Amino acid sequence: MNKKVIATTSLAGCFGCHMSFLDIDERILDLVELVEFNKSPIDDIKVFTKRVDIGIIEGGCCNTENIEVLKSFRENCDVLVSLGECAIMGGLPALRNGIPIEECLREAYLDGPTVSENKEGILPNDEELPMLLDNVYPCHEIVKIDYFLPGCAPRADLIWDALVALVTGDEMNLPYEVVKFD
Amino acid sequence: MKDKILEITSKYGDDRGRLMDILIDIHDLKGYVDDANIEVLSEKLGISIAEVNETVSFYHFFTKTPKAEFNIYLNDSITSNLRGRTRVKEAFELACDATFEGKSEDGMFGLYNTSCIGMNDQDPAAIINDVVFTNLTPYRVKQLIKALKDGKSLQEATYESTGDGKNSDPDLKSMVFNNIRKGMMLLNKDYERFEVVGKILAENSPEDIIKTVEDSNLRGRGGAGFPTGLKWRFGRRVEGEHKIIICNADEGEPGTFKDRVMLTEFPDLVFEGMVIAAYATGADIGLLYLRFEYRYMYNYLSLVLEEMREKGYLGKNIAGIMDFNFDIRIQLGAGAYVCGEESALIESLEGKRGEPRDKPPFPVEKGYMNFPTIVNNVETLASTVKILKHGADWFNTFGTKDSLGTKLLSVSGDCRFPGIYEVEWGTSIREVIEMAGAEDVQAVQVGGPSGVLVSVKDVDHLGGTELMKWYKPSGMMVAQKTYDRKLSYSDLPTGGSIIIFNNKRDLLKEVVMNFMDFFIEESCGSCSTCRNLPYIMKQKLQKILDGHGVRQDIDDLLSWGKVIKVSRCGLGQTAANPILSSILNFRHLYEEYVQAMTDYDNTFDLEKSVEAANKFVGRKTVFHHS
């Protein structure tokens, strides 16, 4: 049987969803029998090298780099999964939505209580940096997303069940204990 | 100021139930109500500040910010927009040196948008300090504002011309026009004032009266179509220390203005209907709930009531009938469409926010102050007078089998003769179009909450499921293929609002969007569905109109529209109808907008989304790739 190809990424997230992924523990050995990883922080492959079956996205989109990566996932993957609250609804970073971006930047770099060494009032504007978006966007408001796995972080069992279902094509169970938003 | 506020509250017996009147009086006194006033009210009426605010913040014409000397409320209905509102609005802004939803610097003029004020046949119209100005043009606006700046009073500015019929009555003196184009039983002049109350009542028992109204098959003219005789029979049967007759004159359905004309031309007929209803049901308290927009009629109507008291047609032992005691008070609303719904209207009468009640219990069981309450429309009550005068059989010679009698239609929009048409039930849309002299018609909006036909045989289980079956409102936009549909309870029920649109109109951008804004503004907000869905659906429609729509968006709108049907009241249940009925009858307009080549479009605009941050950090937006 051909192994399914998986890619993962973390956009505006905290890598907690990836940590939870690793929480499938010894089942990761079974997983390696079923799938191979392409672009992913797990194997440190930086660019897509082949067509991918399943792309897993952690985090929402807060800057232009997130958008670019998400779009490249959509182009290179047959199926995209939003993993975790941030990918699904913006999550913690999206608490800034509705607050003008100027105010956010001012708080972070100029006036905030933790700002101590920015007497010249420098704001990050190097052209190497990604540009900041006006809002933090859920992934499905940028590209089409096929499946959603909620949680902060999603339970390892949920991730495992979902992966098995996607790889085998079987229907997925959603036991009460594993579908949680926190 | 505190003394004056206390004077007002004591005038109304420090009664929390009269909060509407108290607030209206405070607004008359100083133009607005401030936190200090509210604190006094809270103390005096024994409710918290937040509760007083609940009522204040609900109504369009109550405000906590100081008002200007002249407050101009310009009608924002669709008919106003069709007839050049944009230019009139600009003219006001220019002449007053102010922008809408704000005041001029000198505090002389305040400019505000307002939902339909019932002047659709003479739009654009505005209310300025309770005085109505109709048929506005940029020129007239300029003249008007100049006159006011020159120190003329509003009255002086209007009295140059008064409207037709009783609008020129010295007690009314309004520049509003009746525009009665076709009259039948209600609008003809052979009405002999107070004949029914003065003579016929005494000759009949309450049972006889109810029987006659039942035999006439009269159904509620507000739109829901509940059999009037049946309602009165329920009312008669329920026990109560007091019983209440309410005349619903809160016609807020955009495009309806028939009640305004009835109250102008035949207020006596309407009040007489209330007295009949009181006699039939055994009621002792009468309330006319008059929408704030019609306040210019308040004194005129009060004088009619005064005359009736003098003649013994109101008060004790009316018309010589022993122990028949009944009087009528006029209660003003304060700008809320939802108060046209009978239970919301009752809440408002009790001084609260106009939030519809859950049914059951129906008002006829527990209404105003929990007393049995019969709520009838202006036109319905007027009809009962004619029925008692001429008999049920005579009434049954008008109309069709399931819809007997006549209907007042308020016709406006793109036609040569907007105004009031009294027609027999069974008249087709095509006939209405021809009567109104409309050409090149694209669509007709037949609006308003309305009913479906259900058997009326079983009157026995009061408050049971029989009553519930009746309350099923709908409104719709009619396309050409359906012009032969007939206005009737079984085919095309209506409260009488007919708005005609010609082929030059953009139905989606101009009409549907305007209606959605109306529902978003006028929802009471209590139901999760009606509070949120109209807003979300409007955003979706905007997405389609912006060219970002995909086919799925149309399907989404249809399926989301189903969810809103579980809302409590007619407003909520129909709040998505502008979108739903336009998809139903004008789907091709939507199809033209949606993209054929893609099934996903998120409207996300990358360049626009980085604009603000880049500007703030002083960075140029440069993308190195597509």
Place this chain on the structure above:
Amino acid sequence: MDQTIKFTIDGTIVTTQKGLTIVEAAKDNGIYIPTLCNFEGAKPKGCCRMCTIKINSRYMTACTTPAADGMEIESNTEEITDIRKSIIELLFVSGNHFCPACEKSGNCELQALAYKYQMLVPRFPFIFPQKGIDASSPRLMKEQNRCIACKRCIKTIKDEEGRNYFAYKNRGYALEVILDPELGKDIPEDLAKLAMENCPVGSIIYKEKGFDEPIGSRKFDKTPIGSEIEV
């Protein structure tokens, strides 16, 4: 006189005493009809529409409608279930319900209903409103972006004279529930705690309290909402 009445819910025959609402009667018979704004002991007011059922092909709210003899009620049909799920999703997108940062997470009834109806992602676009937080009371915080306007606080939190601590403000899409500025200043401790308890979501927060129960032991971590009713 015999006050027993008989009716059906999804074909199951249930009996009850006259005078109960459909929600109450169903509960007595071990049938759970989901509610949010309904609160035991307070007068029902169908605000959230969660308990929508169908009688005679008409939508009614089970929390306000008295049970009547012979009623045939549809509750757990595909249609009604989807409507209820839509309502949950609607409430999620119309506020800022970011569960991981909410004091009420795990004990929140809106969240619990989302679990029960297996909401993975709302079908509606997120609105991300910014309605602000009122922290002026020394004991309470009112987080407006989490409020679902269910009226439970309005109906149940009153002072000795019967005055309401909470009330609606504005109408339509702009509707909010506010805490009375004066009464809120010295709301007694027990009443403030009760306000937080009665709030089905995390909109009313007793200050300096929160996150004191470990994940796993909170009300809805392991048991779905309504399972205490269902037989």
